[in-house]
Amino acid sequence: xxxxxxxxxxxxxxxxxxxxxxxxxxxxxxxxxxxxxxxxxxxxxxxxxxxxxxxxxxxxxxxxxxxxxxxxxxxxxxxxxxxxxxxxxxxxxxxxxxxxxxxxxxxxxxxxxxxxxxxxxxxxxxxxxxxxxxxxxxxxxxxxxxxxxxxxxxxxxxxxxxxxxxxxxxxxxxxxxxxxxxxxxxxxxxxxxxxxxxxxxxxxxxxxxxxxxxxxxxxxxxxxxxxxxxxxxxxxxxxxxxxxxxxxxxxxxxxxxxxxxxxxxxxxxx
Amino acid sequence: xxxxxxxxxxxxxxxxxxxxxxxxxxxxxxxxxxxxxxxxxxxxxxxxxxxxxxxxxxxxxxxxxxxxxxxxxxxxxxxxxxxxxxxxxxxxxxxxxxxxxxxxxxxxxxxxxxxxxxxxxxxxxxxxxxxxxxxxxxxxxxxxxxxxxxxxxxxxxxxxxxxxxxxxxxxxxxxxxxxxxxxxxxxxxxxxxxxxxxxxxxxxx
Numbered sequence: 001x002x003x004x005x006x007x008x009x010x011x012x013x014x015x016x017x018x019x020x021x022x023x024x025x026x027x028x029x030x031x032x033x034x035x036x037x038x039x040x041x042x043x044x045x046x047x048x049x050x051x052x053x054x055x056x057x058x059x060x061x062x063x064x065x066x067x068x069x070x071x072x073x074x075x076x077x078x079x080x081x082x083x084x085x086x087x088x089x090x091x092x093x094x095x096x097x098x099x100x101x102x103x104x105x106x107x108x109x110x111x112x113x114x115x116x117x118x119x120x121x122x123x124x125x126x127x128x129x130x131x132x133x134x135x136x137x138x139x140x141x142x143x144x145x146x147x148x149x150x151x152x153x154x155x156x157x158x159x160x161x162x163x164x165x166x167x168x169x170x171x172x173x174x175x176x177x178x179x180x181x182x183x184x185x186x187x188x189x190x191x192x193x194x195x196x197x198x199x200x201x202x203x204x205x206x207x208x209x210x211x212x213x214x215x216x217x218x219x220x221x222x223x224x225x226x227x228x229x230x231x232x233x234x235x236x237x238x239x240x241x242x243x244x245x246x247x248x249x250x251x252x253x254x255x256x257x258x259x260x261x262x263x264x265x266x267x268x269x270x
Numbered sequence: 271x272x273x274x275x276x277x278x279x280x281x282x283x284x285x286x287x288x289x290x291x292x293x294x295x296x297x298x299x300x301x302x303x304x305x306x307x308x309x310x311x312x313x314x315x316x317x318x319x320x321x322x323x324x325x326x327x328x329x330x331x332x333x334x335x336x337x338x339x340x341x342x343x344x345x346x347x348x349x350x351x352x353x354x355x356x357x358x359x360x361x362x363x364x365x366x367x368x369x370x371x372x373x374x375x376x377x378x379x380x381x382x383x384x385x386x387x388x389x390x391x392x393x394x395x396x397x398x399x400x401x402x403x404x405x406x407x408x409x410x411x412x413x414x415x416x417x418x419x420x421x422x423x424x425x426x427x428x429x430x431x432x433x434x435x436x437x438x439x440x441x442x443x444x445x446x447x448x449x450x451x452x453x454x455x456x457x458x459x460x461x462x463x464x465x466x467x468x469x470x471x472x473x474x475x
């Protein structure tokens with residue numbers, strides 16, 4: 001039997017794994033099972049989220065089960081009914097509402113999920129998790145303009161979060177065109193300022209600067225500036241890979257691939 | 271269109287990749303170390319992403335780096351694979367078609383392979399894959415009889431062994447590499463483990 005403080009620690013661990021999307025299914029089952037068996041009454045509203053988390057993890061582990069996809073669907077439907085009944089009793093239960101939207105997403109019903117999430121956000125405009133979920137949904141649907149809008153909301157309320165900056169930059173880069181590329185480069189740079197070890201931002205800066213410099217539509221000054229940014233990014237990338245490759249035989253291949261890529265892009269830029 | 275042969279190594283890594291991120295869409299590139307000809311021999315694969323598959327920068331980056339690595343190792347990119355997050359839908363997404371199109375520009379018998387999540391349970395007797403080829407400017411379903419997976423039983427057994435030994439966690443995709451650049455997206459270590467399991471069987475797998 002766990003003490004109350006141990007139980008709280010376990011519950012927090014499960015929350016951390018949920019939020020950070022850890023795939024440690026076996027651990028989740030171990031921790032979650034004990035929590036649900038011994039302490040269900042003390043978990044409050046969290047119980048439904050934990051229940052779902054543990055069931056999904058258990059499915060991931062139970063590889064001996066033949067038709068796991070059918071069970072998964074059945075469990076989703078059961079979970080949906082559960083959440084419906086919760087919302088009947090308590091229509092303000094935001095956790096249940098969001099879990100229903102996650103179920104829609106898992107079932108591939110993206111447009112419904114998007115619609116529900118938009119409605120939800122009209123009421124709960126400060127819900128970061130929901131804004132991020134919506135941006136992911138829009139990205140999957142190739143609606144980059146709306147994804148950018150969601151990320152702009154997130155950047156406004158979380159100006160120090162390098163991941164939002166970097167994702168925003170990626171969306172802008174994907175939208176394409178000179179103006180978007182310049183925005184992308186600025187936001188990749190911003191992400192790097194916030195976290196100078198964000199490799200995606202570093203590569204993103206390198207690629208956007210290189211593409212701008214290679215464009216026939218830019219002035220000589222813009223070309224020169226972007227070549228400078230690109231060269232700086234390239235040297236940072238090189239350095240990072242040299243350090244990563246030190247003494248490790250196994251990533252020699254990735255190091256060599258990066259070096260060749262940097263060389264070949266140098267040629268196209270000049 | 272010609273035959274396509276899928277090696278045990280390529281199949282195992284694709285399967286591991288899809289299993290490692292069961293709730294995400296994943297994708298990767300199919301490689302061949304055989305010379306270009308009528309038949310396509312998929313001898314290896316590189317797992318690429320498990321997030322934001324449709325965003326351009328990282329995909330472009332990955333394609334460039336894999337290209338560079340291929341020219342260093344006498345391999346060619348001959349196809350693309352994807353497993354959708356929603357297991358009940360194994361049809362190619364616009365992003366899959368776009369990347370496959372790009373690969374087709376360089377390789378005229380490129381294949382597009384979708385992993386069928388619904389068939390990915392142990393004991394399933396049918397390979398969980400659906401292949402497409404480019405015919406008349408469209409990607410169409412490939413005739414199942416032109417797809418060869420030599421020694422299917424052994425391949426399944428090797429995949430099971432990887433799971434029971436815990437070696438499936440060795441798989442690194444390009445996304446994971448970007449999170450930690452000391453990780454090797456060419457998967458030399460895992461490749462060696464798989465080749466060890468293959469060698470008792472006779473011939474090429």
